[in-house]
Amino acid sequence: MSVDQRIEQLRSTLSLEVGRLTSYDDVEALRVRFLGKKGLLAELMVFLKESGPEQRPLMGEKINSFKQEVTGHLDRLSSSWKAKERSSLLEKEAVDPTLPGRQSYLGRAHPIQSMLQTVLDILISMGFSIQLGPDVDTDYYNFEGLNFSPDHPARDMQDTFYLNQGFLLRTHTSNTQVHVLKSHAPPVRVVAPGRCFRNEDISSRSHVFFHQVEGFYVDHKVSFADLLGTMDYFLKRLLGSETKTRFRPSYFPFVEPGLEVDVMCRACHEKGCRLCKQTGWLEILGAGMIHPSVLLAAKIDPEAYTGYAWGLGIERLTLLEHGIPDIRMLTENDLRFLSQFP
């Protein structure tokens, strides 16, 4: 084969390979294959070695000019691939100013906390002061001091989480009442907000923990009429001045008499609907005159002092206020749910 034929062969190999290029790196690999130390063009030197001295200058010139041709060709390919890759990288990293910005979220109060705060604000403005009691307490403060004797059947109404060494998780915020009455001489006018725990099945209507606001007032001559007036005023402040209230007799060991307070269903205005189970009324809190045994246990003379107390469930109020169908939604911490509350 002559040097001309070999050069022609290499030229067509090169053009075939150029058609298969897919990246800048491919161009550089091709450069090594053709122009590297042991590349295809280096092999052309064999022709030079084997030629006679009169042919040698012409042959050298041919090989050289082919080498320049290949180098120039690869240089052009190299720079065009480099430019192509850079522009596609820019495209990938490009900023599209028409896209909407990433949203950042402001923290906000949980619906339970906002309801709790609303309730406390009203009660504080009515002259009550806040006292906190412990979540973990003894049987005495949760039951016995509230007129639940050890075998009292009403204990079964409150399934209790018992802990070690005689401790339990309080089943109501009424334990605070015992703490305060034992340590403060009347008059006392206190609200005690907090978490309560009951060992119940979790359903759409009940949970193992919930929030209550306990309130109580002990002084000379505190009357049943004071209790009714206070509850009526408080519920009108909370739910609107047109709110009607209804009082029904009920039983709790730590009050006598005991009552349950209903408010007119705001969804149907007494006509009856699914929310109020067709009754037109919603049960909202339990209350009563503090039982003389509770006062005696706290060393307060029930002949000289009387008092009233009530307990209000915050979860139930929150569900009613926002029309939330399931109490479990309040504890799932789903942002899609929580972000609906301003």
Ligand SMILES: [Zn+2]
């Ligand atoms: Zn209704």
